Structure formats: C-alpha cells, structure tokens
Amino acid sequence: MAKLVEIIGIGHNPLMHLRLTNSGDQSPEVVKLRERFGELQQRLTDARPDVLLCIGNDHLNTLFMDNMPAFLVGKSPHAEGPWDWELDLGLPSYEAPVDVSLAKGIVSGGFNHSVDFAFSDEFKIDHAHTIPLKHLRPQMDLPIVPIFCNVMAPPIPTARRFYQVGEALRDIIEELPADSRVAAVCSGHLSVEIGGARSTMGACDPEFDYWSVDMVGRGDVEAVCRELTFERFWQSGNYTAGFLTFVMLLGLARGIPASLYDIMPMGPANNPFFVWDL
Amino acid sequence: MSLYQTNKAVKLLPHNNDTEPLRRFKEEPEEYLKGFDLTDEERQGLMDRNYAKLYSMGVQPFILQTFACKLANEPLIEFMPKYTALLKDLGSPSYET
Numbered sequence: 312m313a314k315l316v317e318i319i320g321i322g323h324n325p326l327m328h329l330r331l332t333n334s335g336d337q338s339p340e341v342v343k344l345r346e347r348f349g350e351l352q353q354r355l356t357d358a359r360p361d362v363l364l365c366i367g368n369d370h371l372n373t374l375f376m377d378n379m380p381a382f383l384v385g386k387s388p389h390a391e392g393p394w395d396w397e398l399d400l401g402l403p404s405y406e407a408p409v410d411v412s413l414a415k416g417i418v419s420g421g422f423n424h425s426v427d428f429a430f431s432d433e434f435k436i437d438h439a440h441t442i443p444l445k446h447l448r449p450q451m452d453l454p455i456v457p458i459f460c461n462v463m464a465p466p467i468p469t470a471r472r473f474y475q476v477g478e479a480l481r482d483i484i485e486e487l488p489a490d491s492r493v494a495a496v497c498s499g500h501l502s503v504e505i506g507g508a509r510s511t512m513g514a515c516d517p518e519f520d521y522w523s524v525d526m527v528g529r530g531d532v533e534a535v536c537r538e539l540t541f542e543r544f545w546q547s548g549n550y551t552a553g554f555l556t557f558v559m560l561l562g563l564a565r566g567i568p569a570s571l572y573d574i575m576p577m578g579p580a581n582n583p584f585f586v587w588d589l
Numbered sequence: 590m591s592l593y594q595t596n597k598a599v600k601l602l603p604h605n606n607d608t609e610p611l612r613r614f615k616e617e618p619e620e621y622l623k624g625f626d627l628t629d630e631e632r633q634g635l636m637d638r639n640y641a642k643l644y645s646m647g648v649q650p651f652i653l654q655t656f657a658c659k660l661a662n663e664p665l666i667e668f669m670p671k672y673t674a675l676l677k678d679l680g681s682p683s684y685e686t
Contacts, residue, residue: 371600371652376593376686396655400665463651465685506644506654508676510669549650549681 313413313487316494317358319351320560320585323367323442323498327582329401331446340577347575347584348446354586355447360494362410363448364480366458366556367439367498373431374459380429381468382476385436385457386414392436402438403445410454412489417456420483426476434459443498460559462499462552470539473555474532477562497560500553501574501581507549511579516547520574520581523554527561528572528585535561557585564589593686594625596649598635599656611659641675647684 330341331348372394374380391406398404414430421428436444436457444455458480461467468476484493501523502516509515526534535558544551564587571586598621601610613621622632634642640657644650658668 371649375600376596396659463649465683504681506650506652506672507681508673508679509681510673510676545681549684 313484313489313491313493315481315484315563316360316492316589317355318495318497318560318563318585318587318589319355319443319447320497320499320557320583321351321443321446322500322580322582323439324500324503324580324582325400325402325438325442326580327577328403328438328442328446330577332401332403340575344575344577344582351447351584351586352449354588355494355496358494358588359492360453361491362413362493363407363444363453363455364413364458364484364493364495365436365440365444365455365497366460366495366559367436367443368462368553368556369459370437370439371463372437373434374461376464379461379464380459381461381472382426383429383431383459384414384418385409385434385459386411386418386430387432387434390434390436390440390455390457393438393441394435397438403441405436405441405444405451407444407451408454410456410491413487413491413493414456416487416489417480417483420486421479424479424482426479431459439498443496447496460556462555463550465541467541467552467555469536469541470555470558471536473558474536474562474566477559478565479562480559481563481565495560495563497556499556499583500550501583502547502551503553504548505550509548515551517581519547519551520583524572524574524583524585527557528569530561530564530566530568532561532566557583560585560587563587591626591628591631592647594627595631595635595643595646596652596686598622598625598627599643599648600652602656602659615660640672641679644676645679645682647682647686649684
C-alpha cells in the first residue's frame with residue numbers, strides 16, 4: 312500500500328526566491344531562511360519519499376477561463392516549467408518525470424471519494440510548483456505528480472472543499488496498491504494584492520497572515536472552514552485566496568496540528584511554513 | 590460586457606511563448622482586436638492602453654499588470670510602483686467573469 316510520509320507547505324512569493332538565490336545577500340533574515348530550507352530539505356530526505364505530490368496553482372498560464380478546472384492532476388510523462396515570462400523575472404526552472412501510474416490512480420480513486428479531478432496530458436508547471444520543488448528538492452531526482460488548484464479565477468472552491476479534497480487525496484493514496492512512499496510539497500500565498508490598488512512588494516495584511524497560519528497550524532478545522540471565505544480573503548488582498556492550498560494540506564493531514572508552523576519575515580514579504588511529519 | 594474576451598485579448602500577449610500576438614498588438618492593434626468579441630468600450634480601453642479603465646471593468650489584475658509591463662518594456666520591479674499609482678483610487682473591483 313502507498314503511504315503519505317511527509318507534508319511541507321511554503322510560500323511562492325517571487326521575492327523570496329530572488330533574495331534566497333542572491334549570494335551577495337547575507338542579511339540575517341536571508342541567512343535564517345536559507346537555514347530553514349536546509350532543514351526542510353533534510354526532513355524531506357529523511358522521510359525517504361519515492362515520489363512528490365506537488366500541490367500548487369496555475370497563474371492563468373496553462374489553465375484559463377475557457378475551461379477552468381477546480382482541481383486538476385497533471386499526468387503527462389514529463390513535467391517542466393516555468394513559462395518564459397517567469398524565467399525573465401528570474402524564477403527557477405525545474406523538470407522531472409511524472410509518476411503517471413500514481414497520477415492515474417489519483418484521478419480514478421477520486422471517483423470513489425466524491426472528487427472528479429480534471430486531468431491534463433499537456434501542461435507546464437509554473438512558479439507555484441517550481442519554487443517549492445527547487446527549494447525543497449533541488450536534486451531533481453524524484454518523479455512528481457503535480458496538482459493544480461484554482462485559486463485565481465472565481466468562483467473558486469470553498470475552504471471546506473479544499474479540506475475535503477485534501478482528505479480524499481490522503482485516502483486515495485493509502486488505498487493504492489503500489490508500495491510507494493509519497494511526500495506532499497506545496498506552495499501557497501499569504502495576504503497578497505497583485506496588479507491592484509493595494510499592491511505592495513510584500514505583506515498586504517500581516518494580521519491576516521499570522522491569524523490564518525495559526526488557525527491551520529493548530530488544526531482548527533471548523534474555524535478554517537468557517538472563517539476563510541472568499542470575501543474574507545478579498546479583504547486582505549485580491550489574490551489572498553492563494554492561501555487555500557494550505558487548507559488542502561490540513562485535509563491531507565486529516566486535521567491534526569502541524570509539527571511546525573510559523574512565518575519567517577524577510578523584507579518585504581512574510582514567508583509561511585507548514586510541516587507535518589507523519 | 591464581454592469580460593472573458595477582454596481577458597483573452599490581454600492574456601495572449603504576455604503569457605504566451607509566441608511573440609506574434611505582442612507584435613501584432615503593437616503594430617496593428619485594430620486588426621489584432623478584430624479577433625475578439627469586444628464591446629466598443631472594451632476595444633477602446635485596449636486601444637488606448639487605458640489600464641485604469643480596464644482594471645475598473647474587472648480584467649484580471651494579474652494578467653493586466655503583466656500586459657502593461659510587457660508593453661512598457663520595463664522590468665516589473667521598476668514598473669510596478671508606477672502602475673499601482675494609476676489604480677490608487679479605484680479600490681478592488683471584482684474580476685469574476
């Protein structure tokens with residue numbers, strides 16, 4: 312039987328990646344963040360995964376409003392990204408084989424767990440996937456299965472639905488006959504406004520950031536599902552619903568408190584971390 | 590309002606590896622925009638590169654900013670503060686299509 316062995320969630324703010332990879336930047340907050348990523352890479356290695364389930368969103372690149380799925384599984388044999396316009400911004404590239412058998416197993420298993428995943432045999436991953444993969448598994452030596460969640464084109468699924476799909480993913484994985492060790496890596500966002508009147512280079516609403524990270528980290532499922540509405544996200548920035556991928560992680564963890572959850576500020580952005588050692 | 594079509598016209602420029610739409614929009618915008626089912630107001634907003642108007646109409650802010658930046662041909666980090674200043678009194682209009 313397949314087994315979920317580790318869950319790690321981080322942010323994908325481009326500024327975090329740009330500062331982390333600027334070797335000339337030795338400010339204390341950046342050094343601390345590099346140490347954190349070193350610890351997370353080790354935790355992931357210690358979990359001995361065979362495959363990485365990579366949960367993120369698509370920034371209207373592969374998926375658009377002509378045919379927008381709520382949740383989609385990438386199942387082509389190979390995944391790579393990001394897009395040229397993201398490379399121009401200095402965002403990281405990544406490529407990996409896809410574990411097609413696991414990807415198909417998730418889609419098929421979903422039908423028994425009230426989740427009709429869309430799937431794609433032709434996609435690119437963008438920085439919502441390449442940033443966590445690059446910083447958590449820089450060796451690029453494991454197959455992946457990318458999951459794309461719609462957090463940018465309303466109507467988007469509710470927090471409760473993200474939680475339920477996370478729970479379903481856990482059940483599906485554990486029912487698969489393959490003897491695989493699966494680790495979930497994920498990226499999401501804290502409060503953020505992009506291309507809007509309140510845009511800043513960093514945190515839009517630090518109060519929201521600490522409140523929401525604490526609620527998910529403590530495993531307060533009912534509060535998460537009740538409080539994290541689209542309207543509440545909107546109050547804290549026009550794309551703050553990007554936080555919902557972390558709610559999916561809470562579902563994957565079946566609602567237990569995270570082993571580690573915090574925010575590491577690195578001017579001007581807040582960077583969230585969630586880890587469940589299973 | 591054909592908001593989806595406006596989003597599509599905007600998205601094809603910066604979010605596609607094919608540079609042809611960008612060239613066409615720069616060199617023959619009227620011809621480029623004929624490929625989309627737009628209202629006169631939407632067409633004019635795009636022709637004028639009136640980002641404040643397009644933002645107010647509910648075009649996805651994420652792709653509108655990238656579109657504007659691509660046309661300005663400036664690094665995003667330098668372009669963003671100027672762009673945000675254009676929108677400062679416009680609040681957060683819904684971008685649901």
